[in-house]
Amino acid sequence: xxxxxxxxxxxxxxxxxxxxxxxxxxxxxxxxxxxxxxxxxxxxxxxxxxxxxxxxxxxxxxxxxxxxxxxxxxxxxxxxxxxxxxxxxxxxxxxxxxxxxxxxxxxxxxxxxxxxxxxxxxxxxxxxxxxxxxxxxxxxxxxxxxxxxxxxxxxxxxxxxxxxxxxxxxxxxxxxxxxxxxxxxxxxxxxxxxxxxxxxxxxxxxxxxxxxxxxxxxxxxxxxxxxxxxxxxxxxxxxxxxxxxxxxxxxxxxxxxxxxx
Amino acid sequence: xxxxxxxxxxxxxxxxxxxxxxxxxxxxxxxxxxxxxxxxxxxxxxxxxxxxxxxxxxxxxxxxxxxxxxxxxxxxxxxxxxxxxxxxxxxxxxxxxxxxxxxxxxxxxxxxxxxxxxxxxxxxxxxxxxxxxxxxxxxxxxxxxxxxxxxxxxxxxxxxxxxxxxxxxxxxxxxxxxxxxxxxxxxxxxxxxxxxxxxxxxxxxxxxxxxxxxxxxxxxxxxxxxxxxxxxxxxxxxxxxxxxxxxxxxxxxxxxxxxxxxxxxxxxxxxxxxxxxxxxxxxxxxxxxxxxxxxxxxxxxxxxxxxxxxxxxxxxxxxxxxxxxxxxxxxxxxxxxxxxxxxxxxxxxxxxxxxxxxxxxxxxxxxxxxxxxxxxxxxxxxxxxxxxxxxxxxxxxxxxxxxxxxxxxxxxxxxxxxxxxxxxxxxxxxxxxxxxxxxxxxx
Numbered sequence: 001x002x003x004x005x006x007x008x009x010x011x012x013x014x015x016x017x018x019x020x021x022x023x024x025x026x027x028x029x030x031x032x033x034x035x036x037x038x039x040x041x042x043x044x045x046x047x048x049x050x051x052x053x054x055x056x057x058x059x060x061x062x063x064x065x066x067x068x069x070x071x072x073x074x075x076x077x078x079x080x081x082x083x084x085x086x087x088x089x090x091x092x093x094x095x096x097x098x099x100x101x102x103x104x105x106x107x108x109x110x111x112x113x114x115x116x117x118x119x120x121x122x123x124x125x126x127x128x129x130x131x132x133x134x135x136x137x138x139x140x141x142x143x144x145x146x147x148x149x150x151x152x153x154x155x156x157x158x159x160x161x162x163x164x165x166x167x168x169x170x171x172x173x174x175x176x177x178x179x180x181x182x183x184x185x186x187x188x189x190x191x192x193x194x195x196x197x198x199x200x201x202x203x204x205x206x207x208x209x210x211x212x213x214x215x216x217x218x219x220x221x222x223x224x225x226x227x228x229x230x231x232x233x234x235x236x237x238x239x240x241x242x243x244x245x246x247x248x249x250x251x252x253x254x255x256x257x258x259x260x261x
Numbered sequence: 262x263x264x265x266x267x268x269x270x271x272x273x274x275x276x277x278x279x280x281x282x283x284x285x286x287x288x289x290x291x292x293x294x295x296x297x298x299x300x301x302x303x304x305x306x307x308x309x310x311x312x313x314x315x316x317x318x319x320x321x322x323x324x325x326x327x328x329x330x331x332x333x334x335x336x337x338x339x340x341x342x343x344x345x346x347x348x349x350x351x352x353x354x355x356x357x358x359x360x361x362x363x364x365x366x367x368x369x370x371x372x373x374x375x376x377x378x379x380x381x382x383x384x385x386x387x388x389x390x391x392x393x394x395x396x397x398x399x400x401x402x403x404x405x406x407x408x409x410x411x412x413x414x415x416x417x418x419x420x421x422x423x424x425x426x427x428x429x430x431x432x433x434x435x436x437x438x439x440x441x442x443x444x445x446x447x448x449x450x451x452x453x454x455x456x457x458x459x460x461x462x463x464x465x466x467x468x469x470x471x472x473x474x475x476x477x478x479x480x481x482x483x484x485x486x487x488x489x490x491x492x493x494x495x496x497x498x499x500x501x502x503x504x505x506x507x508x509x510x511x512x513x514x515x516x517x518x519x520x521x522x523x524x525x526x527x528x529x530x531x532x533x534x535x536x537x538x539x540x541x542x543x544x545x546x547x548x549x550x551x552x553x554x555x556x557x558x559x560x561x562x563x564x565x566x567x568x569x570x571x572x573x574x575x576x577x578x579x580x581x582x583x584x585x586x587x588x589x590x591x592x593x594x595x596x597x598x599x600x601x602x603x604x605x606x607x608x609x610x611x612x613x614x615x616x617x618x619x620x621x622x623x624x625x626x627x628x629x630x631x632x633x634x635x636x637x638x639x640x641x642x643x644x645x646x647x648x649x650x651x652x653x654x655x656x657x658x659x660x661x662x663x664x665x666x667x668x669x670x671x672x673x674x675x676x677x678x679x680x681x682x683x684x685x686x687x688x689x690x691x692x693x694x695x696x697x698x699x700x701x702x703x704x
Contacts, residue, residue: 054488076487086488094481097474108471109490115499117472124471142702167489254338 004068004143007032007054007171007201008084013062015052015225024225025062026114032170035202036230037216039209046205047089050175053203054086055079066171081109084110089176089205091156095149099140102148102159104131106166130166137196138162143212148241154185158192165196173206190214221245235248249253291700293462300454303448311562313446318372318558320453324460324551326539326557328507331464333536334544335473336500337480338393339401342408342536343508344379345388348527349411350509352422354516355381355430363435369438371452374513382510385502393497396483403529408532415524427523431518443517453514460507465547467503476500522529534561537579543589552590570635603697608655612683626669629654633665 006029015023022045031035051057053064055076062073071079080245094102104132107130133184136139138158142221143151146252148159157177164172175191190211191202204210212233213221219236222230223245228234236242303316325347332338338683354377360366361373368376392403422428432443441448445503465471475496478486483493514596516522542553564571587594599608629649633652636647645657654661 075492077490077492080488080490092485092488093484093650094485096481097477101477105474106489107487108475113471113473115472115491117467117497117499117503118472119471120466121467121471121474124470161463163485163489171455 003032006030007034007067008203009063009065009068010049010053010227011063011065011086013049013052014060015034015048015057016060019153021060022225023052026225026227027228029226030171030203032201033199033234035197035215035217036204037212038205038217038220038221038222039204039207039212040222042223047175048221049088049223050086050173050203050205054084054173056171057065067110077109079167081221084171085164085167086172086173087160087164087177089179091160093148093156093159098137098145099159100131100144101150103134103162103166104128106163107131107134110167110169116216134162134166137165138192145179146157146180154181154230157181161193161196165200169200171201172203172233174202176205178206178208186211187192215235280652286539289317296461297458298357299303300458304450305648308444313450315397315455315558315562317450318562320450320457321518322513322538322557323457323551324507324514325511325535326542326554327464328504328511329535330538330544330547330550331467331476331500331504331507333539334546334549335468335480336396336441336476336497338497338501339398339536341401341529341536342377342404343409343504344527344531345411346385346505346508347512347535348415348522348531349384349516350377350381350512350542351522352428352507353377354513355520355522356421356427358432358434358516358520359428360434361645361694362431368444370432370435370517371438371441373517374456374510377513377516378506378510381512382502382506384509384553385505389496389498389501389505390580393494393501396479396497405529408527408529409594412528413551416525417520422524422527423522424524427521430520432517432520449518452544453518456510457516460510461551464507468547472496472499480660537575539587540578541582543591543593545588546591546595549589549591556590566634568635569639572633573631579626599694600690603694605693609683609686609690612679612686615679616676616683619672619679621672623669623672623676625650626665626672629665630662630669659701 007105008030009027010026013023013026014021022181026049028036028047037217038049041044044225045104048057052059055071055074055078059072061228062072066079066082066084071082071083071084074082094105097105104127107127108124109116111124111127111130113124115128131139132144135144138161140151140155140158140162143155151159157180161174174193178189181189186208187210193202193215200234202215204215206215216233218231219229219233220227221242223240229239229242231239270296275535300320301505304313307313307316307667312462322470325343328346329340330345332340332343345663354373357366357368357373357376358370360367361370388407392400392407399441432449435444443449468477475486475491479493479496480491486493486496512526516524538557540553540558541556542551543549560571560575564574568574588596597606600609632647632649633654638645640647640654646653646655654665656662
């Protein structure tokens with residue numbers, strides 16, 4: 001059996017809320033290991049698209065395939081078990097658990113501990129080691145016993161990423177990972193994301209063009225629920241359709257600034 | 262070292278892996294050893310019949326409140342129908358006792374609570390899948406509905422529930438094992454104590470397993486749990502069954518203790534008591550419900566003897582707790598232990614004294630009013646006067662009422678002054694502690 005050509009494939013996906021169609025036939029094929037940034041004006045449906053892929057909402061029509069397998073209609077936890085993990089735009093943590101426990105919760109299923117109530121967490125060597133490893137990767141190992149609600153904003157964003165990658169999913173979706181961060185924090189954070197997603201298929205929703213060019217091999221432009229362009233950054237920038245639909249001048253200017261800096 | 266009994270939520274569990282000998286492991290032995298010792302020695306210290314009755318009740322109330330807190334504190338599920346599982350466990354146990362008595366069931370009497378536990382788990386398994394579909398409001402409403410349903414059924418099926426009179430049994434039936442007949446109350450107490458210790462240990466152990474931790478995660482953020490591979494409903498459902506099991510054991514012990522079970526043991530009033538006292542004890546910490554269970558028995562047995570208006574006082578305490586210390590007594594204890602650990606408790610001592618003194622004055626005034634109202638409503642046939650804290654009050658004379666109102670008003674005013682001063686000192690202390698923690702972090 002040959003490996004599927006795409007890690008994640010969207011085939012004419014549509015989603016309506018009531019009479020309003022938000023996603024209007026989006027198609028996209030992401031190869032294994034590719035890093036894709038999804039950009040588009042506000043209200044284009046970027047977050048909705050993530051919610052469809054991760055199973056938070058069901059699609060109205062069309063098909064989504066993860067590593068060649070159709071995942072339409074599956075529950076979020078079923079999709080997660082097939083190797084897809086996502087982060088959230090607003091930090092979505094286990095606020096009354098410590099940093100360590102937050103990450104360990106995200107590790108347990110992937111190591112096969114399921115709903116075990118006959119084993120002690122302290123004895124699960126692989127889970128605890130993996131958790132410590134993730135904490136070092138997201139640089140929160142010194143905060144391991146701090147409750148998630150007592151972290152600073154930037155630390156919470158890092159933990160959000162940590163929970164997302166901890167289970168070892170091969171496809172990672174990050175929804176505006178740097179939202180609300182300062183310039184210097186963002187730079188450091190992009191570097192962190194690069195480090196922790198080595199070898200993974202990565203999709204991000206981003207507004208900050210510096211981040212887009214720092215992270216992505218390819219850019220998908222989503223406008224009114226359709227993917228109007230999907231290519232390497234230079235080609236997307238040169239694409240007249242993109243320039244027309246999506247503030248081309250701003251894009252170019254920011255790209256230059258990004259390349260210069 | 263009571264930090265050992267904290268819900269594992271905040272405890273550094275994983276740290277134990279790398280370092281095998283850590284001081285708080287010793288602390289764990291001390292705490293559990295102390296608990297066992299307390300259970301063992303209590304009936305030797307408190308020897309009266311009343312004390313024995315109360316200790317027995319505390320034993321199984323601890324199991325019941327802990328099982329309730331598996332839902333409330335550990336899983337964030339507010340159940341209004343926990344008595345269903347306690348009560349059905351009790352009924353199953355009493356029927357098992359009668360079967361043993363009739364010679365149709367070859368089970369030692371000491372195993373009867375387990376029959377109650379299995380019944381509780383079975384009923385929870387049956388009703389739980391629908392109940393645990395959603396958390397929060399939906400869960401609470403369904404448990405309320407199920408509770409009413411079972412309470413209504415209890416009166417519809419007198420064969421099983423015994424109607425008005427309930428079902429009685431004889432715990433001395435069957436062959437005594439090792440000479441233990443369960444005739445004397447002390448033998449029943451030690452059986453209850455044994456169950457209490459084992460169940461407490463089992464429920465504590467549960468908080469340190471994958472299921473126990475995911476239950477905390479479901480409490481904090483069910484949505485995110487679905488995105489790390491777990492089905493939240495399965496987590497809740499399993500916890501619900503386990504809670505039902507331990508509730509049923511608690512119910513089975515009530516059957517063994519009283520040798521009678523009545524329909525009100527599945528009713529809403531009981532469910533409400535379990536909720537109220539678990540909350541009073543504190544849902545945030547593992548040991549909170551143990552305090553709650555002790556308070557429950559004290560209130561129902563002792564306090565209700567002192568005054569007819571005890572439920573009013575209970576309601577007031579509950580209300581104040583919800584408003585000012587939603588973590589219950591256990592949380593108050595832990596917060597003060599933290600202050601003590603940083604050596605700052607002494608500074609708060611005078612403030613506490615002021616709070617206690619002014620609070621007592623306000624309470625005395627309020628209690629005098631409550632007692633007079635109760636006297637007018639219920640005991641007017643006994644004449645217009647009543648004794649209250651050494652004073653004679655006359656409900657027909659205005660000065661008694663004015664006096665009571667005056668004492669209460671002065672008490673409340675002084676209490677408010679003391680409270681503000683205390684709050685200022687408390688906040689100051691907390692800030693200093695935060696600073697100290699930050700400083701240690703950097704080192």
